[in-house]
Amino acid sequence: MSTRNNVPLERLGAAVSRTLAAAIEVFRRPDATLVVVGTAVGYLLIYLYALGHLAPGIGGFDVTVVSGALEKFFQPELGPFSFTPVARVSVGPVTYLFSLNTVLGLGIASLVGLNLGLTYLAWRQPAACGIGSSSSGFLASIPAVLSGTACCGPVVLIVLGIQASGIIVTAFQFLLPIAVVLLLGSLVLVGRQIDPARL
Amino acid sequence: MGFTRRRLLTIVGLSALAGCTSSADLGSEGAPATTAESSAAGSGSVSGGAVPTAKETLKLPMDPGELESLAVSGGPPKDGIPSIDDPSFVGPDGAGFLDPGDPVFGVALNGDVKAYPQKILVQHEIVNDRLGDLPVAVTYCPLTGTVQGFERGETTFGVSGRLINNNLVMYDRATEAWWPQILATSIPGPWNSAPGTRSLREFGLVWTTWEQWRELYPDTQVLSTETGFAKNYGRDPYGSYNPPGGYYANENTLFETLEEDDRFSRKRVFMGARTADGAVAFDKSTLLEERIMTGELNETPVVAVADQRLDTGYVYLNPEERTVTTDGSTVLIGDSSYEPDALPLAGIHTFDAMWFAWHGYYPDTDVYA
Numbered sequence: 001m002s003t004r005n006n007v008p009l010e011r012l013g014a015a016v017s018r019t020l021a022a023a024i025e026v027f028r029r030p031d032a033t034l035v036v037v038g039t040a041v042g043y044l045l046i047y048l049y050a051l052g053h054l055a056p057g058i059g060g061f062d063v064t065v066v067s068g069a070l071e072k073f074f075q076p077e078l079g080p081f082s083f084t085p086v087a088r089v090s091v092g093p094v095t096y097l098f099s100l101n102t103v104l105g106l107g108i109a110s111l112v113g114l115n116l117g118l119t120y121l122a123w124r125q126p127a128a129c130g131i132g133s134s135s136s137g138f139l140a141s142i143p144a145v146l147s148g149t150a151c152c153g154p155v156v157l158i159v160l161g162i163q164a165s166g167i168i169v170t171a172f173q174f175l176l177p178i179a180v181v182l183l184l185g186s187l188v189l190v191g192r193q194i195d196p197a198r199l
Numbered sequence: 200m201g202f203t204r205r206r207l208l209t210i211v212g213l214s215a216l217a218g219c220t221s222s223a224d225l226g227s228e229g230a231p232a233t234t235a236e237s238s239a240a241g242s243g244s245v246s247g248g249a250v251p252t253a254k255e256t257l258k259l260p261m262d263p264g265e266l267e268s269l270a271v272s273g274g275p276p277k278d279g280i281p282s283i284d285d286p287s288f289v290g291p292d293g294a295g296f297l298d299p300g301d302p303v304f305g306v307a308l309n310g311d312v313k314a315y316p317q318k319i320l321v322q323h324e325i326v327n328d329r330l331g332d333l334p335v336a337v338t339y340c341p342l343t344g345t346v347q348g349f350e351r352g353e354t355t356f357g358v359s360g361r362l363i364n365n366n367l368v369m370y371d372r373a374t375e376a377w378w379p380q381i382l383a384t385s386i387p388g389p390w391n392s393a394p395g396t397r398s399l400r401e402f403g404l405v406w407t408t409w410e411q412w413r414e415l416y417p418d419t420q421v422l423s424t425e426t427g428f429a430k431n432y433g434r435d436p437y438g439s440y441n442p443p444g445g446y447y448a449n450e451n452t453l454f455e456t457l458e459e460d461d462r463f464s465r466k467r468v469f470m471g472a473r474t475a476d477g478a479v480a481f482d483k484s485t486l487l488e489e490r491i492m493t494g495e496l497n498e499t500p501v502v503a504v505a506d507q508r509l510d511t512g513y514v515y516l517n518p519e520e521r522t523v524t525t526d527g528s529t530v531l532i533g534d535s536s537y538e539p540d541a542l543p544l545a546g547i548h549t550f551d552a553m554w555f556a557w558h559g560y561y562p563d564t565d566v567y568a
Contacts (some may be wrong), residue, residue, distance in 0.1 A: 003263070006362070049452050052431065052434055052436060053431075055431055055432045055433070056433055056434065057432070057433035057434065057435045058296040058431075059433070060422065064425075064429060065303040065429075066427060066428060066429050067427065076276055076279065077279050077280075077281075078274060078275045078279050078280070079274050079275060079276075082275075085367065085428075085429040085430070086427075086429055087429050088429040088430070088431070095431040095433060095434075097429050097430070097431060099429075122352070194542075
């Protein structure tokens with residue numbers, strides 16, 4: 001392998017290690033940690049709401065776990081990334097459904113939170129270079145929307161008044177993986193601009 | 200992303216009229232089920248006798264293979280929308296989750312009186328149940344607003360995940376043949392490429408409100424929310440009927456309709472009836488207002504009568520064109536009076552359907568509004 005071929009890899013490695021260092025730095029600062037946690041919790045709630053797993057219900061106080069919950073936990077329900085709820089928690093007017101989507105949502109919410117946390121750091125960093133503050137927040141919002149839409153399935157099109165086709169329905173299954181890749185990409189894009197030494 | 204929340208979800212469903220009578224005996228106040236004499240149970244069943252089918256096969260709008268080619272994935276995989284296979288029921292006092300105006304699908308048959316709440320069926324689309332000793336499937340397609348009951352023999356029906364004409368395509372778990380709900384007739388599909396063309400035995404369910412059903416049947420049983428699934432039955436992913444809103448009240452369809460027609464708005468509700476000879480549809484709101492309407496089904500005179508106890512209607516063949524009137528509370532034929540669901544005429548299985556769905560499958564339908 002030539003040295004020239006190694007250059008992009010080295011640059012990527014450097015960007016990743018910078019991102020990791022910046023991520024650690026995020027959690028050393030209470031204000032940045034608050035941004036991460038606040039964004040992640042907010043995103044998770046919206047994600048579950050969009051999925052219908054956190055919504056107004058029929059009322060009452062009740063916890064139900066379905067039989068064979070473990071087996072059903074990994075069973076797709078309404079689409080490739082929409083899994084079967086295995087427990088229902090009703091607390092007054094609100095009903096929460098627990099499924100693998102809560103775990104997935106937590107993962108995506110963490111990535112969204114970290115993106116915003118790093119953006120916050122880049123913004124707070126004295127004489128921060130480049131694109132940091134405004135565009136990375138925007139970058140993080142695109143995959144966030146994609147991941148939510150992916151789980152909603154084609155019926156989301158009813159709301160938008162768009163008529164579905166086979167191609168659109170097929171495309172839905174790629175939205176969640178695309179969202180995760182975009183979130184990781186934007187994370188590195190922002191993270192590489194932060195110099196932990198200058199924080 | 201809040202805009203997405205109310206309408207996530209998915210689809211499927213289908214049924215049609217057998218044109219022949221069900222082998223079941225109607226309860227004294229049950230809706231008319233069929234037009235002809237009952238065929239022997241199980242005769243003419245599909246691929247090995249698993250599903251009881253009718254003697255007469257309903258008319259399909261096109262070649263069965265062509266129908267298969269029009270099937271689209273609604274999003275969920277096979278059984279992604281799970282049928283209820285072990286339903287439990289509560290008494291009316293245990294149905295506190297229902298508001299008076301909530302839609303329920305009611306049936307009084309074989310000694311059983313049951314109400315299936317729309318808010319539960321919208322999440323399952325099929326309930327494999329028994330009425331008396333008769334195994335039945337109660338099916339509902341939210342996208343076409345159709346509720347149809349079928350005899351199922353000893354097998355069960357499931358949701359295929361595919362749609363034709365935006366309408367549920369069911370499959371039977373014995374032969375895996377496809378059964379589009381409104382058509383109620385087997386067509387080829389990926390799991391059974393040659394099921395033959397036969398129609399299911401149907402029975403009527405009434406689309407009414409909880410308040411009206413309970414008043415007429417105070418001892419009714421109600422499908423319980425304890426379905427064995429962790430679902431939120433307070434959330435309809437498509438819209439709302441009480442009050443009307445979302446998908447049920449706008450002009451959007453999820454997929455293209457089979458036929459375009461601008462005579463009526465797409466979601467307008469018609470009382471549809473069909474036989475092997477043709478189809479007829481009466482506008483529901485007009486029928487409820489006028490009480491009695493007459494028309495033709497492929498040149499055979501028919502009469503539609505409203506049942507104001509439940510805000511529904513029934514269609515009867517009336518080849519002799521007997522005069523049918525009303526005195527305000529009952530229906531009069533000659534000197535005798537009858538309940539709307541018990542005229543001495545041949546009843547045709549009648550059910551509610553959104554106009555686009557009915558016209559899509561029956562473009563040559565007679566229609567009265």
